[in-house]
Amino acid sequence: MEKNIGVDLGYGFVKVSDGKKDKIFPSVVGQARTLRYSTEENTDQNFIKNMDVIVDDREYFVGELANRQSDIVLFSLDENRMDEQISKILLITSLSLLSDSKSTNFNTVTGLPVGFYTETKQTITQRFKGRHSIVLRKNQKNESEQTLTVNEVKVLPQPFGSLFDLILDQNGTLIDENLAASKVGIIDIGFRTTDFIVVDNLENIDRLSSSSNTALSTAYFNIAEMLREEFKITKPIYQLDEIVRNGMIRISGKSYNLDEIKKHAFSLVAEKLITEINSLWTNKWELDMVFISGGGGMAISEFLLPAFENAVLVKEAQFANVYGFRKLAQRLYGTHSKMTTNLDLAVGSNE
Numbered sequence: 001m002e003k004n005i006g007v008d009l010g011y012g013f014v015k016v017s018d019g020k021k022d023k024i025f026p027s028v029v030g031q032a033r034t035l036r037y038s039t040e041e042n043t044d045q046n047f048i049k050n051m052d053v054i055v056d057d058r059e060y061f062v063g064e065l066a067n068r069q070s071d072i073v074l075f076s077l078d079e080n081r082m083d084e085q086i087s088k089i090l091l092i093t094s095l096s097l098l099s100d101s102k103s104t105n106f107n108t109v110t111g112l113p114v115g116f117y118t119e120t121k122q123t124i125t126q127r128f129k130g131r132h133s134i135v136l137r138k139n140q141k142n143e144s145e146q147t148l149t150v151n152e153v154k155v156l157p158q159p160f161g162s163l164f165d166l167i168l169d170q171n172g173t174l175i176d177e178n179l180a181a182s183k184v185g186i187i188d189i190g191f192r193t194t195d196f197i198v199v200d201n202l203e204n205i206d207r208l209s210s211s212s213n214t215a216l217s218t219a220y221f222n223i224a225e226m227l228r229e230e231f232k233i234t235k236p237i238y239q240l241d242e243i244v245r246n247g248m249i250r251i252s253g254k255s256y257n258l259d260e261i262k263k264h265a266f267s268l269v270a271e272k273l274i275t276e277i278n279s280l281w282t283n284k285w286e287l288d289m290v291f292i293s294g295g296g297g298m299a300i301s302e303f304l305l306p307a308f309e310n311a312v313l314v315k316e317a318q319f320a321n322v323y324g325f326r327k328l329a330q331r332l333y334g335t336h337s338k339m340t341t342n343l344d345l346a347v348g349s350n351e
């Protein structure tokens with residue numbers, strides 16, 4: 001079985017899609033421990049909340065289970081560098097979620113932040129390619145091994161995914177030639193990084209493209225600081241997501257509304273980003289459209305949109321990059337025939 005898929009190993013969340021199934025889990029990896037008892041059977045449906053895996057003979061908790069149960073967290077939303085082993089564990093775990101059998105082949109398109117695209121492209125390609133094994137531990141008695149083989153890898157600057165999602169259909173056919181020929185800005189606000197790029201007729205204008213460390217986590221650090229001052233509680237960033245999303249924290253059984261604090265922290269991030277973008281895009285008027293993307297884009301768009309005359313938040317912004325990667329994978333590695341267009345020249349041959 002062979003699948004053309006999009007993979008987005010974000011600092012905050014891993015997102016993968018094969019066009020039928022979309023999967024998302026927090027980019028958290030922790031040491032496994034023996035759980036004295038578990039209340040529910042770990043079925044396929046709730047496996048994503050209880051990922052206990054063995055990679056290279058070592059056992060790990062991944063995603064929400066690591067958040068809930070690991071004493072020692074090896075990588076979390078607090079950190080700003082993901083090492084080789086961690087990104088391999090996140091990659092293989094995400095592939096296993098799209099695998100329907102013991103052995104699956106994948107052709108992948110993925111993305112890297114604009115800031116280290118050129119240096120890291122080769123390394124990522126090598127890391128992805130080849131055969132990987134993983135053991136999924138559903139419970140003490142039920143383990144299953146999977147072989148996941150990555151045949152093709154294409155790496156793009158991350159925000160390109162959101163653009164491909166807009167101009168390609170599910171089969172990878174170009175459906176919006178107008179947009180493909182336009183000059184557009186894309187702002188992808190993630191957890192750890194914000195990428196902004198300008199694309200003219202599908203060509204990346206390098207001098208107008210950049211990465212920033214101002215992203216949603218900037219707001220989370222502010223909120224954590226405030227919780228420390230106001231309530232004397234210390235929460236690591238990786239345990240803050242649910243609280244911030246709900247806009248509410250429970251302390252000793254009492255609920256406190258965080259909406260105002262959230263608004264304040266999010267608007268500060270938006271202001272900082274607007275300053276950075278304005279100094280890079282001095283001729284904003286040249287852009288036909290500005291697209292805002294990423295999970296962070298959903299969170300702060302209301303504060304960002306007023307700064308641009310022609311900006312929109314893309315649909316399903318947290319998944320937009322990975323959907324675009326998937327559509328491009330279908331175009332590059334799918335079986336249907338197609339003409340060579342500007343688009344194919346822009347993304348280059350299969351590497």
Ligand SMILES: Nc1ncnc2c1ncn2[C@@H]1O[C@H](COP(=O)(O)OP(=O)(O)OP(=O)(O)O)[C@@H](O)[C@H]1O
Nearest residue numbers: 010011012013190191192193294295296298299318
């Ligand atoms: N609908 C939404 N409303 C508000 N916030 C959201 C929404 N959807 C996602 N988010 C937030 O967006 C953040 C993650 O965004 P995203 O998945 O784009 O980051 P990432 O790709 O992992 O990070 P990076 O691009 O820096 O590697 C999370 O903190 C999440 O809570």
Ligand SMILES: [Mg+2]
Nearest residue numbers: 010190191294
């Ligand atoms: Mg991202």
